[in-house]
Amino acid sequence: xINVNLELYRIFYIVAKYKHMTKASEELHISQPAxxxxxxxxxxxxxxxxxxxxxxxxxxTEEGKMFxxxxxxxxxxxxxxxxxxxxxxxxxxxxxxxxxxxTLTKLFLLDSIKEFHSDYPGIxxxxxxxxxxxxxxxxxxxxxxxxxxxxxxxxEKNVNLEKLQExxxxxxxxxxxxxxxxxxFEDLNRFPLILQKKESxxxxxxxxxALQNQVxxxxxxxxxxxxxxxxxxxxxxxxxxxILDLAKKSSEHLREVKxxxxxxxxxxxxxxxxxxxxxxAAKSFINYLRN
Numbered sequence: 432x433i434n435v436n437l438e439l440y441r442i443f444y445i446v447a448k449y450k451h452m453t454k455a456s457e458e459l460h461i462s463q464p465a466x467x468x469x470x471x472x473x474x475x476x477x478x479x480x481x482x483x484x485x486x487x488x489x490x491x492t493e494e495g496k497m498f499x500x501x502x503x504x505x506x507x508x509x510x511x512x513x514x515x516x517x518x519x520x521x522x523x524x525x526x527x528x529x530x531x532x533x534t535l536t537k538l539f540l541l542d543s544i545k546e547f548h549s550d551y552p553g554i555x556x557x558x559x560x561x562x563x564x565x566x567x568x569x570x571x572x573x574x575x576x577x578x579x580x581x582x583x584x585x586x587e588k589n590v591n592l593e594k595l596q597e598x599x600x601x602x603x604x605x606x607x608x609x610x611x612x613x614x615x616f617e618d619l620n621r622f623p624l625i626l627q628k629k630e631s632x633x634x635x636x637x638x639x640x641a642l643q644n645q646v647x648x649x650x651x652x653x654x655x656x657x658x659x660x661x662x663x664x665x666x667x668x669x670x671x672x673x674i675l676d677l678a679k680k681s682s683e684h685l686r687e688v689k690x691x692x693x694x695x696x697x698x699x700x701x702x703x704x705x706x707x708x709x710x711x712a713a714k715s716f717i718n719y720l721r722n
Contacts, residue, residue: 439473440502442466443481447499450488522551525712530559530566530578534657538677539596539699540579543719554712563632570704576713578702579720581674582632591703595720597696599675600633602688608667613688616646623651623669625660633657633697637672640694661685 446455452463459466474481481495491499518524531540536558544556559566563580570578571589581598602619604611613619626648627634641648654660657673661681664671670688671678674697678685701717703709709717 439469439476441506442469443473444499444502444506446470446482446489447491447495447502450490452489520711522712522715523553525553525710526555526557527710527712527716528557528559528575530561530569530575530580532563532580532656533560534674534677535579535581535699536560537658538598538674538680539720543716547716547719551712551715554716556716562630567702570702573704573707576703576709577717579699580632580702581697581699582636589705591705593701593703594698595701596699598699599696600637600672600694601675602670602672602690603661603664603675603678603685604670604688605665605667605684606686607684609670611686611689613670614691616641616644616648616690616692619670619688620646620649624648625652625654625663625669625671626650627657627660627672628653628655631655633672633674636695636697640692644692 442455442459442461445458446452446466449455449458452466455466456463470482477498479494480492481498483490483492515524529540540558547554548556559569559575561569563578566575566578566580567587567590569575571587579595602613602624604613604622609622613622626637629635629638638648651669652663654663657677658681660671660673661678663669664673664678664685665682675687678687701720
């Protein structure tokens with residue numbers, strides 16, 4: 432394989448395009464002797480003649496005509512690639528692949544998506560909702576740009592974690608069905624409890640805090656999403672353990688149970704893959720999340 436400087440190809444292309452040294456010199460902003468030297472160097476490296484020089488200008492040889500068509504196509508591809516790269520850099524094109532729970536999508540992600548889409552409507556945004564450990568697996572495989580989740584379920588060496596925000600959690604009830612006479616963790620088991628399934632990060636934290644208070648909670652209902660907990664608590668099926676901002680945003684009727692023990696806030700984390708460079712669009716969107 433011949434190792435030729437790309438600039439020599441560009442000079443050859445311009446000379447062949449105009450078939451005139453003066454016009455080529457004006458376009459390239461270099462002197463005619465410098466152009467002649469470059470053409471000679473390219474011919475030497477290729478081992479053949481590209482131009483026939485005459486008073487009329489620079490005429491391509493038969494081999495030169497063939498070479499010109501290939502070089503023209505290659506430079507056009509490079510130009511297209513540069514234009515595409517610029518489009519991605521300027522955020523007129525691109526895609527962001529986000530992993531996030533449905534709860535955090537509604538509570539934390541939607542406002543940023545709305546603002547970002549208004550500023551950069553050409554960027555496609557796809558959201559994958561699943562359990563956190565499944566999303567982290569896809570992140571490690573490069574299928575997602577980043578993952579948003581509550582609490583840190585992973586010590587993976589290849590995953591970088593950044594804390595973005597804290598959210599309060601608590602039990603909520605509808606005052607038409609229950610009275611606020613619940614004060615301790617022991618009191619909770621006297622009522623129907625609606626909790627997320629045991630594998631959820633929110634449930635793991637709640638069970639840990641309850642055990643610290645020498646109580647094992649016995650739910651009457653276990654569901655996948657916090658949205659369902661809010662809906663069921665809102666129709667009086669029991670006391671639901673949820674992110675309080677979500678309950679407030681979803682229902683004006685629900686009230687917080689005032690326990691005598693504080694339940695720790697949950698942390699919202701941003702997870703990225705250390706081995707995969709973020710796209711221009713993903714980097715920009717993350718700044719919207721931080722703000």
